[in-house]
Amino acid sequence: MNGFPFAIVGFDLDGTLLDTLGDLAAAVNHALGLLDRAPLSTDAVRPMIGRGAKHMLEEGLRASGGVPDGAVERLYPELLHFYEAHIAVHSRPFPGVVAALDRLDALGVRTAVVTNKAEHLARVLLGEFDLADRMATIIGGDTLGVRKPSPEPIHAMTQQCGGGRVVFVGDSIYDVMAAKNAGVPSVAVSFGFLDRPAEELGADHVIDHFDELIPLLRTI
Numbered sequence: 001m002n003g004f005p006f007a008i009v010g011f012d013l014d015g016t017l018l019d020t021l022g023d024l025a026a027a028v029n030h031a032l033g034l035l036d037r038a039p040l041s042t043d044a045v046r047p048m049i050g051r052g053a054k055h056m057l058e059e060g061l062r063a064s065g066g067v068p069d070g071a072v073e074r075l076y077p078e079l080l081h082f083y084e085a086h087i088a089v090h091s092r093p094f095p096g097v098v099a100a101l102d103r104l105d106a107l108g109v110r111t112a113v114v115t116n117k118a119e120h121l122a123r124v125l126l127g128e129f130d131l132a133d134r135m136a137t138i139i140g141g142d143t144l145g146v147r148k149p150s151p152e153p154i155h156a157m158t159q160q161c162g163g164g165r166v167v168f169v170g171d172s173i174y175d176v177m178a179a180k181n182a183g184v185p186s187v188a189v190s191f192g193f194l195d196r197p198a199e200e201l202g203a204d205h206v207i208d209h210f211d212e213l214i215p216l217l218r219t220i
Contacts, residue, residue: 004107004108004217004218005220006166006217007161007162007164008111009109009110009112009169009217010113010167010168011111011169012114012115013113014050015049015171015189015192016094016175018097019094020091021045022042023083023088023090024053025040025045026082026086027053027086028040028045028048028057028060030082031076032061037065040064046194048063049172049193050175051116051147052116052117052118053083053118057079080121087121094210095210096210096213099210100211107214110136110161110164111135111136112136112157113135114139114157114178115138116140116148117141119139119140122138123138136160137156139153139156143156148178149177150178151181151183154182155182158182158184166182167186167187167220168187169189170189171188172192172193172201173195173201175188175203176202179203185204187205187207187213188201188203188205189206189207189208190208191209204220205220
């Protein structure tokens with residue numbers, strides 16, 4: 001381990017490893033279009049991300065005129081189908097992600113993803129960027145029946161990665177709360193899909209670029 005203080009580094013997906021805003025907004029707007037509603041801007045969709053696609057749809061409906069009875073149940077499969085078919089049109093890794101993963105690999109650190117996105121979609125999306133096979137485990141919002149901010153996904157990640165000291169990196173209050181509930185340190189990224197300034201998320205540390213991650217972790 002070359003003296004590196006963590007055996008496992010866990011990551012959120014949307015807004016942390018990958019900038020998926022454009023494709024998520026397109027999926028929401030596809031669903032809204034089925035109700036003949038005007039599209040939302042990406043800035044409007046940004047704070048709706050983090051608790052899974054159904055929550056994002058509900059918030060999109062609420063922001064565009066209200067949530068009609070039965071609309072979520074009817075539109076949710078349509079949103080998922082559209083999203084999977086267009087999952088990586090606009091999405092890209094954030095700057096420095098691949099280099100940071102390369103460095104962690106070289107240090108013998110196991111990396112993993114814990115996301116509130118459905119596991120199948122997370123695997124498809126990560127696969128588009130050749131990142132799926134780099135992860136020791138990928139835990140989605142439907143993998144365990146509970147999702148962040150529950151600590152259970154992080155506990156499962158730790159177990160599946162073989163145990164050891166863990167840190168979790170994310171961009172939302174759900175990420176920070178999950179880490180705190182699991183008793184592990186948290187790092188917030190300031191460039192994610194924030195609904196408040198990163199400094200107000202309550203994370204133990206904040207980074208502005210992935211180049212800062214490994215030097216920071218060496219000091220914790």
